[in-house]
Amino acid sequence: MERLDKKTTILFPPDLYRRLEEVGKAKGLSVGELIRRAVKREYQLGDVGERMAAVEKLARIKTPVSDWEEMEKEISQGAIER
Numbered sequence: 001m002e003r004l005d006k007k008t009t010i011l012f013p014p015d016l017y018r019r020l021e022e023v024g025k026a027k028g029l030s031v032g033e034l035i036r037r038a039v040k041r042e043y044q045l046g047d048v049g050e051r052m053a054a055v056e057k058l059a060r061i062k063t064p065v066s067d068w069e070e071m072e073k074e075i076s077q078g079a080i081e082r
Contacts, residue, residue, distance in 0.1 A: 010035070 012020070020031045027034070040046045065071070 017031070020034055023029075024031050024034050029037075040050075044051075066074070
């Protein structure tokens with residue numbers, strides 16, 4: 001577990017804080033942990049291992065991919081049909 005030894009105070013409007021509490025409860029996380037995770041995501045502060053795991057997860061997604069010329073043609077046709 002990561003060592004937590006720095007503290008800050010953040011003021012939230014009551015409705016936003018209440019929503020954070022609800023999300024935290026649903027996920028089994030504290031409001032502080034939700035905020036730490038959001039900060040890491042927003043500012044790409046996760047460690048290299050986390051980023052590599054995300055890249056590997058994306059690479060495993062099976063999506064239909066054609067060669068570039070065919071994809072470019074499909075993209076252009078889609079733009080024209082709008």
